[in-house]
Amino acid sequence: MTMHSKSTLFQIPSTISMRDFLKHTVSRVERITLAMSLIISLTTSSAMAQKQTTRKKSTTSTSVSHQQSAEQLIQSYRFSEAARLLQKEINVARSSGRSTLRIEADLQRANLGMDMLRGTERVCFVDSIVVSRTKMLSKLNLSVNAGKIVNLKDVMPSETLASGQYGHTGYINELRDRIIFSKSDSAGCASNLHIAYHVGNEWSAPTPLNGMHDISSEQDFPFLMPDGVTLYYAAQGAESLGGYDLFVTRYNPETKQYLKAENLGMPFNSPANDYLLAIDESVQLGFLVTDRNQPADSVCIYTFIPNSTRDIYEMSDANKIKVMHAAMLHSISETQTDEKIVAAARERLTNLLAHRTTDNMRTQGQHFYVINNEIVYTQLSQFRSETAKRIAQQADETRQKLQQLQNLQEQLQRKAAQQGLSSQERKELIQANQTIPSLQAQYEILCKNMRQAEIK
16 A cells, blocks of 8 residues: 655655554554643643642732731730740841831830739739720729829819820829829920929929939829828830839838839739729728720729739749739639638728718718618618617717818818917827727728618
Protein backbone atom coordinates (compact mmCIF):
# COMPACT_ATOMS: atom_id res chain seq x y z
CA MET A 1 0.00 0.00 0.00
CA THR A 2 1.34 3.32 -0.98
CA MET A 3 0.37 6.49 0.99
CA HIS A 4 1.38 10.11 0.61
CA SER A 5 1.11 12.43 3.55
CA LYS A 6 1.70 16.17 3.77
CA SER A 7 1.54 16.20 7.55
CA THR A 8 3.99 18.60 9.07
CA LEU A 9 3.75 16.90 12.41
CA PHE A 10 5.43 13.66 11.30
CA GLN A 11 6.49 11.95 8.12
CA ILE A 12 5.45 8.39 7.08
CA PRO A 13 7.75 6.41 4.74
CA SER A 14 6.45 6.19 1.18
CA THR A 15 6.53 2.38 1.10
CA ILE A 16 5.31 0.48 4.21
CA SER A 17 3.08 -2.48 5.09
CA MET A 18 -0.25 -2.03 6.91
CA ARG A 19 1.16 -3.74 9.98
CA ASP A 20 4.23 -1.54 10.01
CA PHE A 21 2.11 1.46 9.23
CA LEU A 22 -0.14 0.85 12.24
CA LYS A 23 2.86 0.19 14.50
CA HIS A 24 4.63 3.24 13.24
CA THR A 25 1.52 5.43 13.52
CA VAL A 26 0.53 4.25 17.01
CA SER A 27 4.03 4.77 18.29
CA ARG A 28 4.04 8.36 17.16
CA VAL A 29 0.50 8.99 18.39
CA GLU A 30 1.44 7.66 21.79
CA ARG A 31 4.38 10.04 21.91
CA ILE A 32 2.15 12.93 20.92
CA THR A 33 -0.46 11.94 23.48
CA LEU A 34 2.21 11.67 26.16
CA ALA A 35 3.54 15.09 25.26
CA MET A 36 0.09 16.60 25.37
CA SER A 37 -0.60 14.95 28.76
CA LEU A 38 2.67 16.32 30.13
CA ILE A 39 1.80 19.82 28.94
CA ILE A 40 -1.67 19.57 30.51
CA SER A 41 -0.16 18.20 33.74
CA LEU A 42 2.37 21.00 33.99
CA THR A 43 -0.30 23.59 33.31
CA THR A 44 -2.59 22.09 35.93
CA SER A 45 0.22 21.85 38.50
CA SER A 46 1.13 25.49 37.88
CA ALA A 47 -2.48 26.55 38.33
CA MET A 48 -2.81 24.54 41.53
CA ALA A 49 0.45 25.92 42.85
CA GLN A 50 -0.73 29.43 42.08
CA LYS A 51 -4.04 28.73 43.82
CA GLN A 52 -2.24 27.37 46.89
CA THR A 53 0.02 30.41 46.95
CA THR A 54 -3.00 32.66 46.71
CA ARG A 55 -4.67 30.76 49.56
CA LYS A 56 -1.52 31.02 51.66
CA LYS A 57 -1.33 34.77 51.06
CA SER A 58 -5.01 35.06 51.94
CA THR A 59 -4.44 33.13 55.17
CA THR A 60 -1.47 35.31 56.05
CA SER A 61 -3.51 38.42 55.34
CA THR A 62 -6.31 37.13 57.55
CA SER A 63 -3.81 36.39 60.35
CA VAL A 64 -2.45 39.92 60.21
CA SER A 65 -5.93 41.45 60.21
CA HIS A 66 -6.88 39.38 63.28
CA GLN A 67 -3.71 40.33 65.15
CA GLN A 68 -4.53 42.43 68.21
CA SER A 69 -3.01 45.87 68.62
CA ALA A 70 -0.88 46.77 71.63
CA GLU A 71 -3.71 48.91 73.01
CA GLN A 72 -6.16 46.00 72.75
CA LEU A 73 -3.68 43.79 74.60
CA ILE A 74 -3.29 46.41 77.34
CA GLN A 75 -7.06 46.76 77.69
CA SER A 76 -7.33 42.97 78.12
CA TYR A 77 -4.53 42.94 80.77
CA ARG A 78 -2.10 41.03 78.50
CA PHE A 79 0.65 43.48 79.33
CA SER A 80 3.68 41.26 78.61
CA GLU A 81 2.38 40.50 75.09
CA ALA A 82 1.76 44.21 74.54
CA ALA A 83 5.30 45.02 75.68
CA ARG A 84 6.84 42.51 73.23
CA LEU A 85 4.75 43.85 70.35
CA LEU A 86 5.63 47.45 71.18
CA GLN A 87 9.34 46.64 71.37
CA LYS A 88 9.13 45.18 67.87
CA GLU A 89 7.37 48.33 66.66
CA ILE A 90 10.12 50.46 68.21
CA ASN A 91 12.80 48.46 66.41
CA VAL A 92 11.00 48.80 63.09
CA ALA A 93 10.47 52.55 63.63
CA ARG A 94 14.13 53.10 64.47
CA SER A 95 15.32 51.16 61.43
CA SER A 96 13.16 53.38 59.20
CA GLY A 97 14.16 56.58 60.95
CA ARG A 98 10.69 57.31 62.41
CA SER A 99 10.01 58.82 65.85
CA THR A 100 9.45 56.32 68.68
CA LEU A 101 8.21 58.71 71.39
CA ARG A 102 4.58 57.62 71.25
CA ILE A 103 5.46 53.92 71.08
CA GLU A 104 7.88 54.28 74.01
CA ALA A 105 5.12 55.94 76.05
CA ASP A 106 2.85 52.98 75.31
CA LEU A 107 5.66 50.60 76.26
CA GLN A 108 5.99 52.41 79.58
CA ARG A 109 2.25 51.85 80.17
CA ALA A 110 2.58 48.15 79.33
CA ASN A 111 5.51 47.77 81.75
CA LEU A 112 3.57 49.67 84.42
CA GLY A 113 0.65 47.31 83.87
CA MET A 114 2.91 44.29 84.35
CA ASP A 115 4.21 45.68 87.65
CA MET A 116 0.68 46.50 88.84
CA LEU A 117 -0.62 43.05 87.94
CA ARG A 118 2.15 41.36 89.93
CA GLY A 119 1.25 43.54 92.93
CA THR A 120 -2.54 43.09 92.83
CA GLU A 121 -4.00 43.56 96.32
CA ARG A 122 -6.48 41.16 97.88
CA VAL A 123 -9.63 43.23 98.38
CA CYS A 124 -13.12 42.01 99.21
CA PHE A 125 -15.84 43.77 97.21
CA VAL A 126 -19.38 43.40 98.51
CA ASP A 127 -21.57 45.48 96.21
CA SER A 128 -21.66 47.42 92.94
CA ILE A 129 -24.08 49.72 91.18
CA VAL A 130 -23.98 51.30 87.70
CA VAL A 131 -25.19 54.89 87.52
CA SER A 132 -25.07 57.87 85.21
CA ARG A 133 -22.07 60.16 85.67
CA THR A 134 -24.45 62.98 86.49
CA LYS A 135 -25.93 60.97 89.40
CA MET A 136 -22.63 59.68 90.74
CA LEU A 137 -22.44 61.93 93.80
CA SER A 138 -26.08 61.40 94.76
CA LYS A 139 -25.49 57.65 94.81
CA LEU A 140 -22.21 57.86 96.72
CA ASN A 141 -23.35 57.24 100.29
CA LEU A 142 -21.03 58.51 103.02
CA SER A 143 -21.75 59.06 106.68
CA VAL A 144 -21.58 62.56 108.13
CA ASN A 145 -18.29 61.71 109.82
CA ALA A 146 -16.62 61.09 106.47
CA GLY A 147 -17.23 64.60 105.16
CA LYS A 148 -18.89 65.36 101.85
CA ILE A 149 -17.96 65.09 98.18
CA VAL A 150 -19.63 67.86 96.20
CA ASN A 151 -19.97 69.17 92.70
CA LEU A 152 -18.00 72.43 92.63
CA LYS A 153 -20.80 74.13 90.70
CA ASP A 154 -23.05 73.62 93.73
CA VAL A 155 -20.80 75.26 96.31
CA MET A 156 -18.55 77.77 94.57
CA PRO A 157 -19.79 81.15 93.33
CA SER A 158 -20.20 81.34 89.57
CA GLU A 159 -17.82 84.31 89.36
CA THR A 160 -15.15 82.26 91.15
CA LEU A 161 -15.55 79.36 88.77
CA ALA A 162 -15.42 81.74 85.83
CA SER A 163 -12.04 83.12 86.96
CA GLY A 164 -10.14 79.93 86.23
CA GLN A 165 -10.28 76.30 85.16
CA TYR A 166 -11.66 74.21 88.03
CA GLY A 167 -12.04 70.47 88.48
CA HIS A 168 -15.16 68.35 88.73
CA THR A 169 -15.61 67.62 92.44
CA GLY A 170 -14.47 68.99 95.76
CA TYR A 171 -14.13 67.51 99.23
CA ILE A 172 -15.57 69.35 102.25
CA ASN A 173 -14.44 68.06 105.64
CA GLU A 174 -16.76 67.09 108.50
CA LEU A 175 -16.45 70.52 110.12
CA ARG A 176 -17.33 72.15 106.79
CA ASP A 177 -14.59 74.73 107.28
CA ARG A 178 -12.36 73.75 104.34
CA ILE A 179 -12.66 72.44 100.82
CA ILE A 180 -10.09 70.70 98.60
CA PHE A 181 -10.49 70.80 94.84
CA SER A 182 -8.60 70.99 91.55
CA LYS A 183 -7.67 74.23 89.83
CA SER A 184 -5.36 74.94 86.91
CA ASP A 185 -2.31 77.15 87.36
CA SER A 186 -2.08 80.68 86.01
CA ALA A 187 -0.59 79.45 82.75
CA GLY A 188 -3.34 76.87 82.36
CA CYS A 189 -0.73 74.15 81.90
CA ALA A 190 -1.69 71.80 84.76
CA SER A 191 -4.54 71.21 87.20
CA ASN A 192 -3.36 70.64 90.75
CA LEU A 193 -5.13 70.35 94.08
CA HIS A 194 -5.90 73.53 96.04
CA ILE A 195 -7.50 74.31 99.39
CA ALA A 196 -9.87 77.08 100.49
CA TYR A 197 -11.24 77.94 103.95
CA HIS A 198 -14.74 78.93 104.92
CA VAL A 199 -14.59 82.43 106.37
CA GLY A 200 -17.86 84.06 107.32
CA ASN A 201 -20.32 83.14 104.61
CA GLU A 202 -17.88 82.51 101.78
CA TRP A 203 -14.81 80.59 100.75
CA SER A 204 -11.38 82.17 100.84
CA ALA A 205 -9.13 82.45 97.79
CA PRO A 206 -7.72 79.00 96.90
CA THR A 207 -4.08 78.20 97.59
CA PRO A 208 -2.11 75.22 96.23
CA LEU A 209 -1.54 72.25 98.52
CA ASN A 210 2.15 72.20 99.39
CA GLY A 211 3.98 69.37 97.68
CA MET A 212 1.20 68.67 95.19
CA HIS A 213 2.39 70.86 92.31
CA ASP A 214 3.07 68.70 89.25
CA ILE A 215 3.08 70.21 85.77
CA SER A 216 2.96 66.75 84.16
CA SER A 217 -0.34 65.57 85.62
CA GLU A 218 -3.99 66.57 85.83
CA GLN A 219 -5.29 66.08 89.40
CA ASP A 220 -8.95 65.90 90.43
CA PHE A 221 -11.58 64.08 92.56
CA PRO A 222 -9.94 64.47 96.01
CA PHE A 223 -10.97 62.74 99.26
CA LEU A 224 -9.33 63.50 102.62
CA MET A 225 -9.50 60.97 105.43
CA PRO A 226 -10.78 62.18 108.84
CA ASP A 227 -7.21 62.07 110.16
CA GLY A 228 -6.53 65.15 108.02
CA VAL A 229 -3.34 63.47 106.78
CA THR A 230 -4.22 60.84 104.18
CA LEU A 231 -5.35 62.22 100.84
CA TYR A 232 -6.70 60.20 97.91
CA TYR A 233 -7.13 61.71 94.46
CA ALA A 234 -7.18 60.86 90.75
CA ALA A 235 -4.60 62.03 88.21
CA GLN A 236 -3.74 61.70 84.54
CA GLY A 237 -0.06 61.65 83.75
CA ALA A 238 3.07 59.65 83.02
CA GLU A 239 2.50 57.44 86.09
CA SER A 240 -1.06 56.55 85.11
CA LEU A 241 -2.01 53.30 83.45
CA GLY A 242 -5.39 54.48 82.21
CA GLY A 243 -6.87 57.89 81.75
CA TYR A 244 -7.29 58.72 85.44
CA ASP A 245 -5.45 56.60 88.02
CA LEU A 246 -5.95 56.75 91.79
CA PHE A 247 -3.12 57.92 94.05
CA VAL A 248 -2.58 58.37 97.78
CA THR A 249 -0.36 60.85 99.59
CA ARG A 250 0.14 61.86 103.23
CA TYR A 251 0.79 65.19 104.87
CA ASN A 252 4.11 65.61 106.68
CA PRO A 253 3.59 68.04 109.60
CA GLU A 254 7.34 68.57 109.96
CA THR A 255 7.91 69.76 106.39
CA LYS A 256 4.34 71.13 106.13
CA GLN A 257 3.80 69.54 102.74
CA TYR A 258 2.41 66.38 101.19
CA LEU A 259 4.76 63.50 100.38
CA LYS A 260 5.30 62.07 96.90
CA ALA A 261 2.09 60.29 95.94
CA GLU A 262 1.90 56.54 95.31
CA ASN A 263 -0.18 54.82 92.65
CA LEU A 264 -2.76 52.61 94.41
CA GLY A 265 -2.22 49.83 91.89
CA MET A 266 -4.71 47.08 91.12
CA PRO A 267 -7.57 46.36 91.57
CA PHE A 268 -8.25 50.07 92.22
CA ASN A 269 -6.62 51.15 88.95
CA SER A 270 -7.13 49.88 85.42
CA PRO A 271 -6.49 50.82 81.77
CA ALA A 272 -9.80 52.74 81.95
CA ASN A 273 -10.67 55.82 84.08
CA ASP A 274 -10.67 55.30 87.84
CA TYR A 275 -12.04 58.51 89.25
CA LEU A 276 -12.55 58.41 92.96
CA LEU A 277 -11.79 56.43 96.10
CA ALA A 278 -13.35 57.22 99.47
CA ILE A 279 -13.14 55.32 102.75
CA ASP A 280 -15.78 55.76 105.45
CA GLU A 281 -14.01 54.69 108.63
CA SER A 282 -17.13 54.91 110.80
CA VAL A 283 -18.70 51.97 108.93
CA GLN A 284 -15.48 50.36 107.65
CA LEU A 285 -16.51 50.57 104.01
CA GLY A 286 -14.77 51.96 100.96
CA PHE A 287 -16.12 53.18 97.64
CA LEU A 288 -14.47 53.03 94.22
CA VAL A 289 -15.85 54.94 91.22
CA THR A 290 -14.66 53.77 87.79
CA ASP A 291 -15.86 53.62 84.20
CA ARG A 292 -14.15 50.31 83.35
CA ASN A 293 -16.37 48.01 81.27
CA GLN A 294 -19.14 50.64 81.27
CA PRO A 295 -21.01 52.34 78.44
CA ALA A 296 -20.36 55.98 77.71
CA ASP A 297 -21.57 58.46 80.35
CA SER A 298 -21.90 55.71 83.00
CA VAL A 299 -19.77 54.70 85.96
CA CYS A 300 -19.79 51.82 88.42
CA ILE A 301 -19.63 52.44 92.17
CA TYR A 302 -18.02 49.48 93.92
CA THR A 303 -18.28 48.99 97.70
CA PHE A 304 -15.37 47.19 99.37
CA ILE A 305 -13.95 46.37 102.79
CA PRO A 306 -10.78 48.43 103.44
CA ASN A 307 -7.69 46.48 104.48
CA SER A 308 -5.72 47.41 107.57
CA THR A 309 -2.57 46.03 105.87
CA ARG A 310 -1.78 45.45 102.21
CA ASP A 311 -1.95 41.77 101.23
CA ILE A 312 -1.13 40.90 97.61
CA TYR A 313 -1.71 37.80 95.50
CA GLU A 314 1.21 35.54 94.70
CA MET A 315 1.55 35.43 90.93
CA SER A 316 2.28 32.03 89.34
CA ASP A 317 1.40 30.14 86.16
CA ALA A 318 -1.22 28.19 88.12
CA ASN A 319 -3.18 31.21 89.38
CA LYS A 320 -2.41 33.80 86.70
CA ILE A 321 -6.02 33.86 85.49
CA LYS A 322 -7.28 34.22 89.08
CA VAL A 323 -5.02 37.20 89.72
CA MET A 324 -5.98 38.76 86.39
CA HIS A 325 -9.68 38.40 87.25
CA ALA A 326 -9.11 39.99 90.67
CA ALA A 327 -7.17 42.87 89.09
CA MET A 328 -9.84 43.68 86.52
CA LEU A 329 -12.78 43.09 88.93
CA HIS A 330 -14.07 40.35 86.66
CA SER A 331 -16.60 39.29 89.33
CA ILE A 332 -16.97 40.66 92.85
CA SER A 333 -18.13 37.24 94.06
CA GLU A 334 -14.67 35.88 93.23
CA THR A 335 -13.19 38.32 95.79
CA GLN A 336 -15.42 37.08 98.62
CA THR A 337 -13.85 34.34 100.73
CA ASP A 338 -15.71 34.72 104.04
CA GLU A 339 -19.51 34.76 103.98
CA LYS A 340 -19.82 36.15 107.52
CA ILE A 341 -17.54 39.08 106.79
CA VAL A 342 -19.42 39.85 103.57
CA ALA A 343 -22.82 39.61 105.30
CA ALA A 344 -21.67 41.95 108.08
CA ALA A 345 -20.35 44.46 105.53
CA ARG A 346 -23.61 44.39 103.60
CA GLU A 347 -25.55 45.00 106.80
CA ARG A 348 -23.36 48.04 107.49
CA LEU A 349 -24.02 49.24 103.97
CA THR A 350 -27.78 48.79 104.42
CA ASN A 351 -27.67 50.76 107.67
CA LEU A 352 -25.61 53.47 106.00
CA LEU A 353 -28.12 53.78 103.18
CA ALA A 354 -30.94 53.91 105.71
CA HIS A 355 -29.23 56.70 107.67
CA ARG A 356 -28.53 58.59 104.46
CA THR A 357 -32.20 58.36 103.57
CA THR A 358 -33.33 59.42 107.02
CA ASP A 359 -30.89 62.34 107.05
CA ASN A 360 -32.29 63.56 103.72
CA MET A 361 -35.86 63.23 104.95
CA ARG A 362 -35.11 64.99 108.24
CA THR A 363 -33.52 67.79 106.29
CA GLN A 364 -36.89 68.15 104.60
CA GLY A 365 -38.64 68.17 107.99
CA GLN A 366 -39.89 64.57 107.83
CA HIS A 367 -39.70 62.04 110.66
CA PHE A 368 -39.64 58.28 110.17
CA TYR A 369 -38.32 54.90 111.31
CA VAL A 370 -36.53 52.50 108.96
CA ILE A 371 -37.50 48.88 109.68
CA ASN A 372 -35.84 47.29 106.64
CA ASN A 373 -35.22 48.00 102.97
CA GLU A 374 -38.95 47.84 102.21
CA ILE A 375 -40.70 49.10 105.35
CA VAL A 376 -40.44 52.67 106.64
CA TYR A 377 -42.73 54.13 109.31
CA THR A 378 -43.47 57.82 109.64
CA GLN A 379 -45.40 57.64 112.95
CA LEU A 380 -45.03 55.74 116.21
CA SER A 381 -48.63 54.55 115.88
CA GLN A 382 -47.59 52.37 112.93
CA PHE A 383 -45.57 50.04 115.13
CA ARG A 384 -47.22 46.68 115.73
CA SER A 385 -44.88 45.76 118.58
CA GLU A 386 -45.17 47.76 121.82
CA THR A 387 -41.59 46.83 122.64
CA ALA A 388 -40.38 48.18 119.30
CA LYS A 389 -42.39 51.37 119.81
CA ARG A 390 -40.84 51.92 123.27
CA ILE A 391 -37.33 51.40 121.86
CA ALA A 392 -38.12 53.81 119.01
CA GLN A 393 -39.04 56.50 121.55
CA GLN A 394 -35.73 55.93 123.36
CA ALA A 395 -33.89 56.17 120.03
CA ASP A 396 -35.63 59.51 119.30
CA GLU A 397 -34.52 60.95 122.66
CA THR A 398 -30.95 59.75 122.10
CA ARG A 399 -30.89 61.18 118.59
CA GLN A 400 -32.05 64.58 119.85
CA LYS A 401 -29.28 64.67 122.46
CA LEU A 402 -26.77 63.60 119.83
CA GLN A 403 -27.92 66.30 117.41
CA GLN A 404 -27.66 68.99 120.07
CA LEU A 405 -24.15 67.94 120.98
CA GLN A 406 -23.07 67.76 117.34
CA ASN A 407 -24.39 71.27 116.72
CA LEU A 408 -22.52 72.54 119.79
CA GLN A 409 -19.36 70.74 118.67
CA GLU A 410 -19.56 72.30 115.20
CA GLN A 411 -20.10 75.80 116.60
CA LEU A 412 -17.18 75.53 119.01
CA GLN A 413 -14.86 74.09 116.37
CA ARG A 414 -15.70 76.91 113.98
CA LYS A 415 -15.08 79.47 116.69
CA ALA A 416 -11.81 77.80 117.67
CA ALA A 417 -10.59 77.99 114.09
CA GLN A 418 -11.57 81.64 113.67
CA GLN A 419 -10.97 83.40 116.98
CA GLY A 420 -10.19 80.93 119.74
CA LEU A 421 -12.13 79.61 122.76
CA SER A 422 -12.46 80.58 126.38
CA SER A 423 -11.48 78.04 129.04
CA GLN A 424 -15.14 77.14 129.66
CA GLU A 425 -15.76 76.65 125.94
CA ARG A 426 -12.72 74.40 125.68
CA LYS A 427 -14.13 72.24 128.46
CA GLU A 428 -17.47 72.06 126.68
CA LEU A 429 -15.76 71.03 123.43
CA ILE A 430 -13.75 68.33 125.17
CA GLN A 431 -16.90 67.02 126.84
CA ALA A 432 -18.76 66.99 123.52
CA ASN A 433 -15.91 65.15 121.77
CA GLN A 434 -15.96 62.50 124.48
CA THR A 435 -19.75 62.07 124.66
CA ILE A 436 -20.68 62.04 120.95
CA PRO A 437 -19.07 58.64 120.09
CA SER A 438 -20.86 56.87 122.97
CA LEU A 439 -24.20 58.46 122.06
CA GLN A 440 -23.71 57.41 118.42
CA ALA A 441 -23.05 53.82 119.47
CA GLN A 442 -26.06 53.89 121.80
CA TYR A 443 -28.29 55.21 119.02
CA GLU A 444 -27.11 52.51 116.61
CA ILE A 445 -27.89 49.77 119.14
CA LEU A 446 -31.35 51.16 119.82
CA CYS A 447 -32.19 51.32 116.11
CA LYS A 448 -31.02 47.75 115.61
CA ASN A 449 -33.04 46.49 118.60
CA MET A 450 -36.08 48.41 117.34
CA ARG A 451 -35.93 46.73 113.94
CA GLN A 452 -35.44 43.27 115.43
CA ALA A 453 -38.36 43.71 117.83
CA GLU A 454 -40.70 44.87 115.06
CA ILE A 455 -39.94 42.11 112.52
CA LYS A 456 -40.17 39.19 115.00
